[in-house]
Amino acid sequence: MNKKYFNLFANCFIVKGYNRSLIFDSQRMKTVFVPNDMYDIVIKAKSISIQQIYEEYGIDNKEIIDEYFDSLIESELGFYMSEKERDFFPEINTAYHSPFQITNSVLEEMRDMKLYKKVISQLEALDCQYVELVFYNNTSNEFLTNILSLFKLSSIKFIGLIIPYDSTKTPEFIKKICSQNLRLNKILVHNVQVQEKPKNITLGLTEIIYVNKEFTNFSYCGNISKKFFSPSLEHYVESQNHNTCLNQKISIDSQGNIKNCPAIPNNFGNIKDVTLTEAINTQGYKQLWSISKDHIEVCKDCEFRHICTDCRAFTENPKDNYSKPLKCGYNPYTNEWSEWSTNPLKQKTIEYYNIETS
Amino acid sequence: MLLIITSEQDHSSLLVIDWLNHIGLPWIRINEKDAIELSFIENDIKFQLESFSFLLSEIKVVWYRRGFLNFKFFISKLFDVDEFRRIELKKLKEYIYYKLSQLPNINRFENADVNKLIVTEKASEVGLLTPKEYLVSNKEILQKILTSTNTEHATKSISGYGTISSDTVNYKILTKKLDDANSTPENFFPSLVQEYIEKRYELRIFYMHGKFWSMAIFSQSDDTTEVDFRNYNIVKPNRNIPFNVPHHIKQKIIKLMEKLDLNCGSIDMIVTPQLEFVFLEVNPVGQFGMVSYPCNYYLHREVAQHLHTLSHGS
Ligand code: SF4
Ligand code: SF4
Numbered sequence: 001m002n003k004k005y006f007n008l009f010a011n012c013f014i015v016k017g018y019n020r021s022l023i024f025d026s027q028r029m030k031t032v033f034v035p036n037d038m039y040d041i042v043i044k045a046k047s048i049s050i051q052q053i054y055e056e057y058g059i060d061n062k063e064i065i066d067e068y069f070d071s072l073i074e075s076e077l078g079f080y081m082s083e084k085e086r087d088f089f090p091e092i093n094t095a096y097h098s099p100f101q102i103t104n105s106v107l108e109e110m111r112d113m114k115l116y117k118k119v120i121s122q123l124e125a126l127d128c129q130y131v132e133l134v135f136y137n138n139t140s141n142e143f144l145t146n147i148l149s150l151f152k153l154s155s156i157k158f159i160g161l162i163i164p165y166d167s168t169k170t171p172e173f174i175k176k177i178c179s180q181n182l183r184l185n186k187i188l189v190h191n192v193q194v195q196e197k198p199k200n201i202t203l204g205l206t207e208i209i210y211v212n213k214e215f216t217n218f219s220y221c222g223n224i225s226k227k228f229f230s231p232s233l234e235h236y237v238e239s240q241n242h243n244t245c246l247n248q249k250i251s252i253d254s255q256g257n258i259k260n261c262p263a264i265p266n267n268f269g270n271i272k273d274v275t276l277t278e279a280i281n282t283q284g285y286k287q288l289w290s291i292s293k294d295h296i297e298v299c300k301d302c303e304f305r306h307i308c309t310d311c312r313a314f315t316e317n318p319k320d321n322y323s324k325p326l327k328c329g330y331n332p333y334t335n336e337w338s339e340w341s342t343n344p345l346k347q348k349t350i351e352y353y354n355i356e357t358s
Numbered sequence: 359m360l361l362i363i364t365s366e367q368d369h370s371s372l373l374v375i376d377w378l379n380h381i382g383l384p385w386i387r388i389n390e391k392d393a394i395e396l397s398f399i400e401n402d403i404k405f406q407l408e409s410f411s412f413l414l415s416e417i418k419v420v421w422y423r424r425g426f427l428n429f430k431f432f433i434s435k436l437f438d439v440d441e442f443r444r445i446e447l448k449k450l451k452e453y454i455y456y457k458l459s460q461l462p463n464i465n466r467f468e469n470a471d472v473n474k475l476i477v478t479e480k481a482s483e484v485g486l487l488t489p490k491e492y493l494v495s496n497k498e499i500l501q502k503i504l505t506s507t508n509t510e511h512a513t514k515s516i517s518g519y520g521t522i523s524s525d526t527v528n529y530k531i532l533t534k535k536l537d538d539a540n541s542t543p544e545n546f547f548p549s550l551v552q553e554y555i556e557k558r559y560e561l562r563i564f565y566m567h568g569k570f571w572s573m574a575i576f577s578q579s580d581d582t583t584e585v586d587f588r589n590y591n592i593v594k595p596n597r598n599i600p601f602n603v604p605h606h607i608k609q610k611i612i613k614l615m616e617k618l619d620l621n622c623g624s625i626d627m628i629v630t631p632q633l634e635f636v637f638l639e640v641n642p643v644g645q646f647g648m649v650s651y652p653c654n655y656y657l658h659r660e661v662a663q664h665l666h667t668l669s670h671g672s
Contacts, residue, residue: 009597088602088604127380
């Protein structure tokens with residue numbers, strides 16, 4: 001096979017940041033940093049031959065160019081190809097399509113059984129796939145069992161449960177609700193104030209997480225961290241033109257107000273008065289859905305922007321829809337991570353949002 | 359109304375249905391295990407299932423995904439009458455499938471079970487390259503084949519079946535390299551021996567009514583996947599990326615599909631290091647999710663949209 005052209009495998013994406021670029025392999029879910037020079041060369045190689053690249057960069061640079069390509073071949077991120085093969089390998093089409101109107105939802109501190117019945121059928125009408133039930137105050141085991149059973153005959157496929165710890169939340173109880181509700185794919189228990197915090201485990205398809213911190217309002221959410229990065233094709237595709245947190249999301253806060261997220265003030269009516277379908281078709285509801293990382297200040301210069309999550313509820317400038325997530329400690333201009341909550345520049349905004357950081 | 363004939367576990371059907379609901383095309387799904395009682399009313403046929411019924415005349419388009427229709431008829435205990443009815447029944451079923459196949463469709467029950475040996479012959483008739491194949495049942499002949507050329511040979515199943523199960527064990531049937539004929543008896547069960555084709559990459563092509571969605575599988579960098587891609591390599595999965603099949607190959611595939619009277623199917627090919635395209639097989643009921651996801655093709659959406667178009671075209 002002659003090595004006239006170089007091609008990155010179409011499911012490996014190269015994203016240019018301010019100082020460096022990131023290649024992420026969406027098939028093997030791996031990432032590597034590469035210099036921005038290499039980014040330019042890889043992009044050039046899409047349209048011209050390796051020989052032409054040598055000529056453009058001067059033959060003195062041949063060695064370094066070869067080194068770049070060879071290293072990508074070695075890490076199996078790309079391949080050499082012949083002239084004839086150039087037409088064989090298109091890029092992945094990054095269009096995002098979903099058959100569902102709403103894919104995910106958050107119900108905050110909802111306790112009224114009658115209301116659940118109404119909300120579940122309204123969520124079904126929107127094809128909602130995932131529901132997260134969030135509780136800050138005590139939830140009895142009986143109550144939890146009862147609400148979970150309301151979902152049994154619904155078309156909702158997955159349920160996440162966020163509940164405070166108490167001594168009745170034994171491993172046996174957790175196990176029991178998991179085996180009775182195959183839809184449960186996440187249980188997060190907060191305020192675990194015991195000496196021996198139970199270990200996080202996965203039971204069947206359910207991920208069970210214990211945290212010490214007590215959640216008293218939705219400001220627990222919105223953290224940006226390397227551990228939440230998602231180098232998957234699905235995420236990449238959605239992130240091109242959509243906000244990966246708020247796209248196709250609906251929430252009902254503890255007061256019954258319908259919102260994009262419980263922590264975002266904009267209110268699209270109360271569930272007492274309007275249906276979820278009416279709310280999402282209200283002018284402005286879908287506005288945040290299309291704010292992608294490419295439009296967000298700082299993030300747009302960040303090499304992580306297509307694998308990173310986002311948050312529009314807590315941003316560095318609360319008045320600006322396009323401001324960087326407050327709870328991100330990364331600086332793409334210096335490539336350093338630091339603790340966001342102790343950053344002196346952020347203290348005023350942290351106070352503004354009334355976020356407890358300790 | 360769209361009729362979907364499928365099996366209960368088929369996940370693709372579910373995903374296509376999500377899109378059908380989105381588009382607003384009404385559908386009826388029948389799984390292989392659902393018993394169907396037929397009754398004949400004037401010029402129509404009524405399909406009665408456990409919880410619903412419909413008339414043949416309501417159906418405007420059919421998607422035969424996989425499986426069969428499970429008709430229930432009254433069968434008497436008398437043997438000779440039974441035998442007679444069985445034959446009658448066979449013709450009756452044929453007629454129902456015929457009636458369904460007269461409607462616009464994606465695939466038909468009658469054509470779904472292809473014969474690999476016939477397909478290979480037809481493929482070479484339309485000018486596609488195919489691997490040299492032999493049916494062998496004798497040691498001496500096998501030896502001759504294996505020593506006649508320098509190329510390697512492999513043996514695979516004729517039917518394409520992937521597993522044999524008995525009460526105690528499950529065998530997975532994989533393509534196996536043949537080194538010599540030493541361990542075979544003088545005469546043996548007829549087996550398919552195929553010349554081993556060196557590959558630069560494999561292709562999985564989803565074909566539907568003249569359109570192509572293709573994926574290349576790079577699997578050479580690891581020994582374990584060299585002969586059969588079903589020996590999945592978990593640590594370093596094969597590289598699956600979108601591919602454009604050249605026009606002249608597409609033309610030949612279209613001709614082949616016409617010859618086989620198939621309007622939809624998954625096609626396997628090999629591209630050799632010399633960039634020759636070698637046809638391996640076509641599977642009308644193959645899984646297309648494995649081509650769809652890695653390439654972001656949204657094939658479930660494509661299938662739903664096509665069914666929608668068909669339902670309006672008539
Ligand atoms: S916008 Fe922020 S707080 Fe709201 S759900 Fe998304 S990440 Fe959480
Ligand atoms: S700056 Fe922070 S929030 Fe923005 S993309 Fe980079 S890591 Fe994510």
